[in-house]
Amino acid sequence: MDYSKLAELLLPDVKTVPQDWRKKYPSRNLPKGVEVTRLCPSPTGFLHVGALYMGLICKRIAADSNGVFYLRIEDTDEAREVVGAKELIVKGLDQYGLTPDEGGSIGNYAPYIQSARKDIYASYVKDLIKRGLAYPCFMTPDELSAMRKEQETAKVRPGYYGKYAKWKDASIEQIKERLAEGATYCVRFRANGDQNKKQPFKDEFLGDLQIPENDEDFIIMKTGGGTTYHLAHVVDDSLMGTTFVIRGEEWLSSLPKHLALWKAFDLEIPLYGHIMPINKQDGGSVRKLSKRKDPEANVEMYSKAGYPEDAIIGYLYRLANPSFDEWWQSPEIVAKKDVSVRDFPFSIEGLKRGGRGPLVDMKKLDDISGDIIAKMSADMVAEKMIAWAEINDIEFTKVVNNNLDYFKQVLSIERDASNPRKDILNWSQGKSTVDYFFDEYFDAKVAKEILVADHLDENRLNTVIKDLIQTLSENSYYTENSLEIWVENIKKLATMIGFATDRKAYKEAPDKFKGDFALFMKTIRVGVTGRDRTPNLFYVLKVLGKERVLARLEHVASQLT
């Protein structure tokens, strides 16, 4: 068979050959050890955490070797494409500080989107046909599925290989005949491997593997001229100078196909590193984080919940290198205020692990996030929380912006100490730890209910609150600057209105008092905040200010009969 004739017959309009493209996209000529990595998402929806994870690893490996990290959009499947998905990917990477060095219109290897590279793929396909390494297949979907059924009943491996490759040895006459009938076809790779023969392969992360040879005549060009991933992957990564292919472990099983293609084109095979997917516990079973079912797969979900970008990055680093914990919790790093998770000494070595892929652990994310927020200044927290609220809670933004300085004072409480508060894990939850400082979020009714339950007797409570208002308005104990002095003074005040300040005394004669010191403090706490859990009352009262404190207590009093 004259394969050149066949190639001309099938693709007469394709005038270019692979060498032409090689000339157009010359080799990067980088020294050994400099890695070119890439992230190749398909635009089928939101940005997946798995993609962010891969992007982080790719970017870091490229950056650490002074290499290049680029973004290539793999949109060869037009049917699955979702409008706006490309933009979401680019925006998301940007937001998390993983902006690629090349991609879009930046870089010498453009276009970085597969739908704009059809001419390139066509010349590679034609080249393969010309050399007898690819051929047209006219099998219809119905025929294919009939064959599949046949294989299933015969209990043989399903697929288009060996004797099942019906069009492998078709004559040019047969092909012409079908073409004349107007039949459509796809182009298949002519496999020459043996499924039972294994070849050793070194995966950069998984180590030494035994992978079977490819014996499947897989499709490289779909009916209608579209390209499949396999062909596009090899052509693009060759032309774009990728030195290190980092991708999900789900690709491992199609590695034989890719290896066969590299060989067929006689191209230098890049390094490969397959990464285990992030999993999720779903009832009794574990599965890959699903785009459709799992909200935690969507990067946007974390923004909505108000996790700082660095918290996600830190969490992903930990997934990549479990030694992250050791570094992050080392005394030097803990003591440092201006440390960023991005300073983490990432290592490829840490990626070399077997295992089944980690489970998402929101508790661990909270832990890292809490640490990061604790290291932030009050100004920074204010800025970030407002930015979050502008998108997710416009009401809160308004309230806070009306009194920005006050908000910063609130956030400063126990923040600059050597042991800063860690009660803000993300902005949505953090809001609830500070909102009661604003009258809009103070609920006197709730306060009253908690207090009634504590004091058991509404009348008695009424007296206590009234006493409290009077003593607090006449005195200024709670504005003292020193915590120690304040405690002494507040104890005097407690005594004044009939509470015990001494545990022993209270235990011996509880009837002599209106309650113990704890109850006294709780009464103030709940009375002025509506919450029974707040930071140290000294700071709370100081920040609230005398006026607000009294107003709130009056408000609670008005709820009592």
Next chain:
RNA sequence: GGCCCUAUCGUCUAACGGUUAGGACGGAGCCUUCUCAAGGCUUAAAUCAGGGUUCGAUUCCCUGUAGGGUCACCA
């Protein structure tokens, strides 16, 4: 089902063939304290099973089992 990968506390993971199987998150308890958050201390919690090899196995080999991936004109 075929093929490939994997197997240590609930989770993420350490441990030249010799450890009391270590750490972190989470849990429990205690301390501190006006309640929280944090911090300090303590504690429960694991080598999938069975065979080998070996003086000795979490580690090496085999078998089984379990989990995951993949078997598309999807990536």
